[in-house]
Amino acid sequence: MAFEKAKRLQVLPPYLFAEIDRKKKAAIAAGRPILNLGIGDPDRPTPQFIVDALAKFANDPKTHQYALDEGDPGLRQAIATWFKGRFGVELDPKREILPTIGSKEAIAHFPLAVCNPGDVVLVPEPGYPPYRSSSIFAGAEPHLMPLLEKNNFLPDLAAIPAAVLKKAKLIFVNYPNNPTSACASREFYVELVAFAKKHDLIIASDAAYTEVFYDEADRPLSLLEIPGARDVTIEFHSFSKPFNMTGWRLGWACGNADLVAALQQIKSNVDSGVFTAIQRVGITALEGSDRPEIRDLRHMYKERRDRLVAGLRSVGLEPNEPHATFYVWVKCPAGYSSVALASLLLEKCDIVCTPGVGFGPSGDGYIRFALTVEPAKIDEAIARIAKLGLKK
Numbered sequence: 001m002a003f004e005k006a007k008r009l010q011v012l013p014p015y016l017f018a019e020i021d022r023k024k025k026a027a028i029a030a031g032r033p034i035l036n037l038g039i040g041d042p043d044r045p046t047p048q049f050i051v052d053a054l055a056k057f058a059n060d061p062k063t064h065q066y067a068l069d070e071g072d073p074g075l076r077q078a079i080a081t082w083f084k085g086r087f088g089v090e091l092d093p094k095r096e097i098l099p100t101i102g103s104k105e106a107i108a109h110f111p112l113a114v115c116n117p118g119d120v121v122l123v124p125e126p127g128y129p130p131y132r133s134s135s136i137f138a139g140a141e142p143h144l145m146p147l148l149e150k151n152n153f154l155p156d157l158a159a160i161p162a163a164v165l166k167k168a169k170l171i172f173v174n175y176p177n178n179p180t181s182a183c184a185s186r187e188f189y190v191e192l193v194a195f196a197k198k199h200d201l202i203i204a205s206d207a208a209y210t211e212v213f214y215d216e217a218d219r220p221l222s223l224l225e226i227p228g229a230r231d232v233t234i235e236f237h238s239f240s241k242p243f244n245m246t247g248w249r250l251g252w253a254c255g256n257a258d259l260v261a262a263l264q265q266i267k268s269n270v271d272s273g274v275f276t277a278i279q280r281v282g283i284t285a286l287e288g289s290d291r292p293e294i295r296d297l298r299h300m301y302k303e304r305r306d307r308l309v310a311g312l313r314s315v316g317l318e319p320n321e322p323h324a325t326f327y328v329w330v331k332c333p334a335g336y337s338s339v340a341l342a343s344l345l346l347e348k349c350d351i352v353c354t355p356g357v358g359f360g361p362s363g364d365g366y367i368r369f370a371l372t373v374e375p376a377k378i379d380e381a382i383a384r385i386a387k388l389g390l391k392k
């Protein structure tokens with residue numbers, strides 16, 4: 001049967017990696033020794049105490065039925081306790097916290113809860129693609145906010161045209177940021193909350209990487225720490241990256257009670273929650289967030305970061321030095337677009353990275369490496385890049 005895809009799919013931006021993906025698959029099929037630094041997914045397994053907890057909770061038949069729409073009360077309480085300890089912010093577990101099927105699901109559904117056709121959504125670029133596609137699915141119009149190095153990869157709020165602001169309903173922000181790895185300062189968050197209040201905007205804060213930091217002194221903020229933020233903010237958190245639980249699909253939304261309730265209303269029409277045993281595992285994970293196997297992940301990424309950043313500098317490239325996330329955002333040498341450099345690395349060095357343009361037009365001129373490989377592979381990647389002679 002021939003059918004035409006819905007317009008909302010037809011208007012999504014084209015997939016820019018198709019050619020590189022094809023080359024990558026061909027290289028792997030040809031048995032070439034590929035080093036994959038493109039994957040934003042922790043390489044280490046989920047810690048054993050978390051896996052063991054699943055076995056225990058899955059054996060309790062009470063977890064086998066439909067989960068509650070509002071999420072497991074024990075998990076909501078554990079999130080509230082953890083949030084208070086980590087950010088000093090009190091959340092009402094009943095009204096201000098909602099477990100979700102990872103943070104992606106919540107991000108993708110949230111615009112359906114608050115946007116109407118004709119509304120504008122302010123979307124950072126380069127950025128995680130679902131902000132834009134979920135806005136389109138809700139019938140809203142994304143307005144892209146460039147994240148530029150000269151602004152520390154923060155959006156320039158003053159540059160948003162007044163006519164756009166008039167129609168804007170929602171603004172997405174994501175710090176620590178994928179792909180640039182930039183973190184938000186308290187000053188920026190204070191400015192953002194005042195801006196949102198002035199222009200009647202809802203803030204959707206994607207906080208998936210707040211726990212992937214390297215040094216205690218660099219602990220990222222929650223936007224909800226800012227006075228008044230709770231009036232206008234919903235924040236999305238994730239178990240995926242801090243606990244190596246990407247496949248488990250567990251996260252939460254928190255913040256303004258009305259925004260959380262609106263998201264819950266959408267979700268109760270779409271899904272039936274996360275397997276209760278996995279929600280209970282979430283309690284175990286949060287209660288164990290200070291265990292050495294979790295804290296050691298930070299040292300591991302820091303060591304890898306230091307190795308990769310020093311190595312890239314030694315071969316003439318200009319990486320940023322991330323303080324959070326496991327991404328290194330690297331400037332392309334003069335004359336290379338992000339796709340040209342990524343193709344060169346794949347063809348000549350058997351290295352996979354992500355071309356920045358795939359995250360938005362302002363990502364061109366950068367490539368993204370992920371720190372999700374062992375140090376020996378990082379060293380090998382640097383040795384291969386050195387042979388290209390990119391050094392000026």
Ligand SMILES: Cc1ncc(COP(=O)(O)O)c(C=O)c1O
Nearest residue numbers: 102103104128178208238240251
């Ligand atoms: C910026 C950002 N937000 C959210 C997510 C989604 O994470 P999850 O759905 O696994 O919680 C990702 C995943 O890569 C991400 O990079």
